[in-house]
Amino acid sequence: MIYNPYICTSNKNNMIKNFVEELKWRGMVQDIMPGTEELLNKQMVAGYIGFDPTADSLGIGNMVPVMMLLHFQKAGHKPIALVGGATGMVGDPSGKSAERNLLDEATLNYNVACQKKQLEKFLDFNCGANSAEIVNNYDWFKEFTLLEFIRDIGKHISVNYMMAKDSVKNRLEKGMSFTEFSYQLIQGYDFYYLWKNKNIQLQMGGSDQWGNILTGTELIRRKSGGEAFALTTPLIKKADGTKFGKTETGNIWLDKTKTSPYKFYQFWLNASDEDAKTYIRIFTLFTKEEIEKLEAEHNTAPHLRVLQKALAKDITIRVHSEEDYNAATEASEILFGKGTAESLQKLSEEDFLSVFEGVEQFEIPKSELETGIDIINFITEKTNIFPSKGEARKMIQGGGVSINKTKVESVDMKVTMEHLINNKYILVQKGKKNYYLIKVS
RNA sequence: GGGGAGAUACCAGAGUGGCCAAAUGGGACAGACUGUAAAUCUGUUGUUUCGACUUCGAAGGUUCGAAUCCUUCUCUCCCCA
Incomplete structure (x- = not known):
């Protein structure tokens, strides 16, 4: 291991770590370009990952690249997060089976701003030479004209090369627009621009980005004879093969x-x-x-x-x-936990509310409860816990609904004032894990 | 432009005049077991006041009766040019 003088202050006591080795034992390396590891062990390197502004928040799937940047910085390198204000306008065909709908500009701007704010939370932006940075590719694309682009950039990459990419090949049957086809070139130019102007030598990302990243290194090589590197992480899947990061909701x-x-x-x-x-x-x-x-x-x-x-x-x-x-x-x-109806009753209102802050809530007027509400009506029309009465009925019959941790035995049950906790709340449970708080006012 | 195939529930996919609210598989949800796990087993999976009611790309028509037959339209895919 080589001592790197450019490490973070927060890192000073640590020996400079081998970034690639660190990622490898964590199972975070899918593909890596030859020479990448050697470069990273030799000197401080600036590397980036792009984030696609398709939503106004990052999802946990995005935590993988975030963690990568974090390890990158901890290893003494300079992490750059790129928010795709420009690429987001085009739409990445990688991993998609159909043409994407374009988001309007206002939404994109908003999404970029939101994601930027979240990214700022994870990296150190004030630790000397390897401080993190956030860049937006819209900044260098907004002034770039189409003619300039196709003359200066398009000329260096052949259509044959672009067509050979999986992201394109997979879509040849179904069809794809020129817009999405050109995506890899746009992203490729990002890499070129960052390499040229910010001395960024490495791009990382998910394995679906491999093709796009290579277009970038290729562009750097052909246009300037320079050398740039790539590293990708495997796509995370659950052990049962389903998609990571999603739940029923x-x-x-x-x-x-x-x-x-x-x-x-x-x-x-x-x-x-x-x-x-x-x-x-x-x-x-x-x-x-x-x-x-x-x-x-x-x-x-x-x-x-x-x-x-x-x-x-x-x-x-x-x-x-x-x-x-x-x-x-x-x-x-x-x-x-061992919680029962009694322990629920014992909670103070303050505790009760803080406990259920993150639980889905509904409100109903007290007057309705005074006369009693049929359980079916209560969990469908009064609240939207179930979308239909038939489903609610079947679920009760199957033993899947509880009020205040007590199983509802009959579909004829009535919900009354007696069910109130702290004179104000009713806890409804759908299945074992789904809780709903009904507030009575 | 010519020829062919097709559109069925969340998805895949059977059904080609009544026995069809529609097989089967997957997914999803729930129950049992457990550890808020995995695997397994069981149930549910159009709405419903449980009498019915609305569904098989869209609109009409034939028929006592249509997912199924006919007409028109919309869309998708394949082959040839």
């Missing part, structure tokens, strides 16, 4: 107004044993020794779920905060 977002910290915490806690082992390497900064120790502990007493808890704690604190984490565990403890 949709994507898991980093924005707490879109995914509450409670739900966020629950997502990680619910990871299967197998997945937890993968995730903890990718999404936390625990060392190899720490992780192996946790795994050993987990194996001796799997029901304690040490791995999931460590994982969920680490990432919840890093994405949200310590307070959010505490609230989430507290809520989880009450909802999934």
